[in-house]
Amino acid sequence: MAMVGAKLKALRTRRGLGMRELAARSGISHSAISLIERERMSPSVDTLGAILGALGTTMSSFFADLESGLPSRPFYRAEELVEIGRPDRISYRLIGMDYPNRRMLMLAERYAPGATTEASVAHRAEEAGIVMRGAVEVTVGDRTAVLRAGDAYYFDSQQPHSFRNVDPGISEIVSAITPPTY
Amino acid sequence: MAMVGAKLKALRTRRGLGMRELAARSGISHSAISLIERERMSPSVDTLGAILGALGTTMSSFFADLESGLPSRPFYRAEELVEIGRPDRISYRLIGMDYPNRRMLMLAERYAPGATTEASVAHRAEEAGIVMRGAVEVTVGDRTAVLRAGDAYYFDSQQPHSFRNVDPGISEIVSAITPPTY
DNA sequence: CAGGACTGTCGAGGATAATCAACAGGGGCG
DNA sequence: CGCCCCTGTTGATTATCCTCGACAGTCCTG
Numbered sequence A, B: 001m002a003m004v005g006a007k008l009k010a011l012r013t014r015r016g017l018g019m020r021e022l023a024a025r026s027g028i029s030h031s032a033i034s035l036i037e038r039e040r041m042s043p044s045v046d047t048l049g050a051i052l053g054a055l056g057t058t059m060s061s062f063f064a065d066l067e068s069g070l071p072s073r074p075f076y077r078a079e080e081l082v083e084i085g086r087p088d089r090i091s092y093r094l095i096g097m098d099y100p101n102r103r104m105l106m107l108a109e110r111y112a113p114g115a116t117t118e119a120s121v122a123h124r125a126e127e128a129g130i131v132m133r134g135a136v137e138v139t140v141g142d143r144t145a146v147l148r149a150g151d152a153y154y155f156d157s158q159q160p161h162s163f164r165n166v167d168p169g170i171s172e173i174v175s176a177i178t179p180p181t182y
Numbered sequence C: 001c002a003g004g005a006c007t008g009t010c011g012a013g014g015a016t017a018a019t020c021a022a023c024a025g026g027g028g029c030g
Numbered sequence D: 001c002g003c004c005c006c007t008g009t010t011g012a013t014t015a016t017c018c019t020c021g022a023c024a025g026t027c028c029t030g
Helices: A004-014 A019-026 A030-037 A045-054 A059-066 B004-014 B019-026 B030-037 B045-054 B059-066
Strands: A090-094 A105-111 A126-133 A135-140 A143-148 A152-156 A161-165 A171-178 B090-094 B105-111 B126-133 B135-140 B143-148 B152-156 B161-165 B171-178
Touching: A004 A030, A004 A059, A019 A030, A019 A045, A030 A045, A045 A059, A045 B045, A059 B059, A135 A152, A135 A171, B004 B030, B004 B059, B019 B030, B019 B045, B030 B045, B045 B059, B135 B152, B135 B171
Parallel strands: none
Antiparallel strands: A090 A105, A105 A171, A126 A152, A126 A171, A135 A143, A135 A161, B090 B105, B105 B171, B126 B152, B126 B171, B135 B143, B135 B161
């Protein structure tokens, strides 16, 4: 999380505030601010949140700016895709893992026989995908359908939804979610 | 920073990962993950960053989702505007301070006589404003102009820029910056 | 039912974040 | 100059994060 200190200092000085003044407004000690700005310690989420609050910022704005920039490259080899699931059940391989400030989550999914997704909290997003191999039972709200190669889906993530592999072998889906509230 | 734990747990379980598995991938101990998920401690930025990385997420995505939602209200009284500058030099009063995931920063600025902005790092953004009162010398790149009531500006923030109050009294500007890399 | 592999929680310790109180370096002003 | 008020840095102490290992519960398998 490099650059946190430099960015914080830029924010503070731009407002013409001293460390002590910012400390008083945020409830964090001025020495802590000094150490954070010089990258000599990594603040807790609570601490950083308090400081950003006094500067009129939020965590998301702060890190959105920090992590912004163009991706390092446009192409990703199959072997490079980062695994964020578990291959023995449901493998989720992330496309464009080093794209800094993504607006979309694209995944190559691979379901082991019988694998089922966990119940998820409702979130405002749109989710679409297409089955590439096998057979997947998709439930959205009160509707259920078995999708096979070539079949697709598109729904609002706010509705309760789940996926279950009903093929005796492996099933594969390519999916996209936006915004990436994954 | 409430909800961090719940959101983290949702992310982990959705991928079918146990605490120990996530601990191994992130390099953070499973007990720390347990404590964080139950909101019994506030992780450091480094720690949370490591965990999110193993889940294929970034800080900005994580907090963007966490802080999302509709604003509590559409109207803000003059007295309510939050001060993020210093009234004796340059006062910056934030409009819509509780708008959760803003794409824009709008400020009511008030310059004391002789006040000057600090040098700022280059950032990719657009900045516009209009002078309401007094006289402000605005420098953008190699150009300088003195703007008075009714005069306005619009420039790319990547160019070095600064503001200086050249009025014997107080000068006022209403400005907007997007995205809010402030 | 016993054994194993998994789940998450808990307690004691060491590592680190955060605080408080000094300290040192500018300017400005009488 | 000598004093004041500001700036940010540093050392010693306390509080908190973080780790390691132990513990208890669940589920599957022999």
